[in-house]
Amino acid sequence: MRELVQASGRLAGTLDYLAPEQIRQGDVDGRVDQYALACVLYECLAGRPPFRRESEAQTLWGHMQEAPPPLPGYPELDGVLARGLAKHVAERYEDCGQLVESARAALGLGPSRGVLLRRRRRLGRRLLLVGAALIAVAVIVAALIATLGSKGAIVAHPNSIAAVDPSSRKVAAAVPVGDAPTIVAASDRWVWVINSNDGAGTISRIDPRRKRVVSTFSVGGSPSDLLAAGGSLWVGTKEGRVLEIEPATDIEIASWRLPNAGRSSPFVDDRGAGFLAYGANTLWAASFRSISRIDPATSKLLPGRSTVWGPFDYGFGSLWTTGSDTGLFRLAPRTLRRQATVALPTSGLDVAVGLGSVWLPDDEGRRVWQIDPKEDVVQATYPTGGRTFAAAVGAGAVWAPSDDGSVVRIDPSTGNVERIRVGGAPTGIAYGGGLVWTSVQ
Numbered sequence: 001m002r003e004l005v006q007a008s009g010r011l012a013g014t015l016d017y018l019a020p021e022q023i024r025q026g027d028v029d030g031r032v033d034q035y036a037l038a039c040v041l042y043e044c045l046a047g048r049p050p051f052r053r054e055s056e057a058q059t060l061w062g063h064m065q066e067a068p069p070p071l072p073g074y075p076e077l078d079g080v081l082a083r084g085l086a087k088h089v090a091e092r093y094e095d096c097g098q099l100v101e102s103a104r105a106a107l108g109l110g111p112s113r114g115v116l117l118r119r120r121r122r123l124g125r126r127l128l129l130v131g132a133a134l135i136a137v138a139v140i141v142a143a144l145i146a147t148l149g150s151k152g153a154i155v156a157h158p159n160s161i162a163a164v165d166p167s168s169r170k171v172a173a174a175v176p177v178g179d180a181p182t183i184v185a186a187s188d189r190w191v192w193v194i195n196s197n198d199g200a201g202t203i204s205r206i207d208p209r210r211k212r213v214v215s216t217f218s219v220g221g222s223p224s225d226l227l228a229a230g231g232s233l234w235v236g237t238k239e240g241r242v243l244e245i246e247p248a249t250d251i252e253i254a255s256w257r258l259p260n261a262g263r264s265s266p267f268v269d270d271r272g273a274g275f276l277a278y279g280a281n282t283l284w285a286a287s288f289r290s291i292s293r294i295d296p297a298t299s300k301l302l303p304g305r306s307t308v309w310g311p312f313d314y315g316f317g318s319l320w321t322t323g324s325d326t327g328l329f330r331l332a333p334r335t336l337r338r339q340a341t342v343a344l345p346t347s348g349l350d351v352a353v354g355l356g357s358v359w360l361p362d363d364e365g366r367r368v369w370q371i372d373p374k375e376d377v378v379q380a381t382y383p384t385g386g387r388t389f390a391a392a393v394g395a396g397a398v399w400a401p402s403d404d405g406s407v408v409r410i411d412p413s414t415g416n417v418e419r420i421r422v423g424g425a426p427t428g429i430a431y432g433g434g435l436v437w438t439s440v441q
Contacts, residue, residue, distance in 0.1 A: 015059045016049035020087050023060055031092045034099050038084030041103060046071055047154060047170075050085060073173065073211045076106045107212065155423035156440040161193050161206060162422050164407055164436040166395035169420050172435060173211040177204045181439035183390075185226035185233065186432025190247050192233060193428065193439050194223045203235065205250065208433040217250045219243055225311075228432065229278035230296050236274025242285045242294065256294060258287035259303040275323070279314025280333065286312055286321065291336055306336045315353030316373040322348040328360055328371060340376035344369060354393030355412050361400050363387040368400050368410060382417050384408045386425075394431025401426030401438045 019035035021028055042050045050069060051062030068085045071077050080102045086092045093099045156162035156174035161181060165172040178195025181204075185192045191206040201222045205215045221237035228234075232253065233245040240261025244253040258274055275286040283294040286309040293302045308331070310323015318339060319331040326347050330340040344360065348369075352359040357379060358371040366387055372379040386404030393399075398410040403425040409418040424440035431437070 015056055015063075016043070016052055018060070018063055019089075020064050021089060023063060029089070030095055031089050034084060034093050034096050037096050037099055038081055041077075041084070041099075042068065042071060042081055045074055045077070045173075050081075073209060074107075076210070077103060080106050155421075156426075156438075158424045158441050160424070160440045161191065161204075162407075162426070162438050162440055163208065163211065164399075164420055164422065164438065166397065166409075166434070166436060169409065169418065171420070171422055174423070174440070175206055175211055175213060177206070177213060177439075178202055178216060180441055182428050182441075183224070183226045184428040184430040184437050184439050185228040186430040186435075186437050187228040187247065188433050190228070190233075191430070191432060191437050192226050192228070193437075194226060203250075205247075206437075208435060208437075215250055219245075219252070225274060225276045227276040227278055227283075228430075230281070230283070232296070234276050234278070234283055236276045236285060240274055240287050242274045242276070242283070244296070254299050256285070256292075256299075256301045258285055258292055258301075259290040260288040275309070275311050277312050277314045277319065282333075284312070284314060284319060284333075286310060291319065291321075291331070293333075304336045306331065308338070311348065311350050313351040313353045313358075315358065318373070320351050320353060320358050320371075320373075322351055322360060328358065328369075330373075330376060342371055342376055342378065344378070350390040352391040352393050352398070355396070355398065357412060359391045359393070359398050361388040361391045363389050366402075368398065368408070370412065380412075380415065382408070382410045382415075385419060389427055390429045392429045392431045392436065394436065395434070399429055399431065399436045399438075401429045403427070407436065407438050 017036040017039045019032040022032055039049050051059055053059045053062055068081055083092060084099045154171040154174055156171060159179055160174045160176050162171050163173045177193055179197035181193045182196045183194045191208050193204050195202045195204060202216050202218050203223055204213050207214050219235050221239045221241055223235050224238045225236035233247050235243040235245060240258040241255055243255045246253055277284040283296060285292045285294060289305060289309060291304050291306045291309055308321055308325055308329045310321055312319055312321035319333055321329050321331060327344045328342040329338055332339055346362045346364055348360045349363060350361050358373055360369040362369060366384050368382045368384060368391055369378055370380040384400050384402045386402035388400045388402050391398060391400045400408045402408055405423055406419045407422050407426055409420060426438040427441050428439040
């Protein structure tokens with residue numbers, strides 16, 4: 001241990017990435033770079049280097065004697081990292097390129113562009129090592145999900161979905177998805193997001209435990225809303241259709257065409273879309289001048305006329321809707337009769353119910369409105385900093401994405417507002433599986 005402590009004085013600043021043979025001051029070759037890259041790969045995904053400890057001596061001891069801790073959320077990489085961080089040089093990969101390609105294969109990403117190029121031409125060994133290092137950067141930044149900020153925080157980049165840990169108030173992972181992700185839905189088992197610019201629009205399904213996309217599929221139209229409820233994924237489209245999807249297979253179970261499908265208002269061109277809500281064992285779907293009830297047990301659709309329609313939610317025995325006019329409207333579920341109107345200077349783009357209140361994000365006012373459902377009055381407002389288009393309730397708080405690069409956490413019990421740095425422009429949001437998920441553009 002005395003030798004390790006002495007060594008730490010000479011090698012300060014690089015301790016997190018030192019190979020055992022460097023600490024012993026033995027013979028080294030290119031596999032020390034491969035060891036360091038494995039440390040960086042681990043740090044990018046876990047948020048910390050594998051052997052960082054309270055003291056330099058403990059860190060060096062970890063490099064020399066300890067196995068790397070399991071990587072949370074990426075069990076498929078355990079074997080790759082065990083070999084990349086092997087104590088004995090002979091047990092490691094030959095070079096950085098082999099480590100990178102093994103990591104890609106373990107994650108199901110396929111061979112990198114560098115490997116395909118090497119199959120078509122012969123390059124010198126030195127150029128291969130340089131190319132492998134560049135490939136590693138691309139893998140860490142894009143394919144392996146996250147980039148570290150100056151303080152070790154994960155930063156989400158555009159066209160990704162970020163997972164925020166409600167306990168630590170930090171980004172736990174950022175998963176690359178399709179182009180211009182918007183609406184998010186989440187259950188305890190899966191997370192979904194609409195990729196609005198992938199042709200007519202696609203839906204990506206994410207495994208929240210492995211934090212990776214497992215499938216991307218289309219629904220024969222332009223998806224406009226998602227809802228995970230009643231054991232199914234429900235999709236509303238701009239063409240005025242509603243689809244029930246089996247969550248684990250992406251297979252369509254049933255579909256319905258809504259009244260006035262595809263029609264629009266003079267001012268907003270997607271008001272014929274299928275906006276969704278779930279409550280009282282019923283799926284509710286809003287389209288132009290209509291709100292329909294769908295019974296999942298019988299697949300029966302009962303249409304109803306409504307003078308207000310748009311994004312909405314179910315709670316406290318009522319439907320709460322906004323969108324076709326300014327304000328928030330409380331409707332009787334069966335008759336669709338307007339029970340109350342909460343006057344607001346905005347129409348809103350989402351409604352969320354929970355924690356004893358109704359929540360309305362205000363993108364123009366850069367705030368979230370809290371509505372008292374007993375008195376049908378504004379109870380409080382909370383600033384979001386940037387424009388916010390959605391809200392979700394979970395883990396004892398209200399969560400709202402802000403396009404200034406943050407997710408806002410609102411604690412209604414204290415009135416406290418906390419901004420969590422995410423990166424990019426967060427747009428949609430949902431809570432599921434113990435995490436808050438936000439799409440990032």
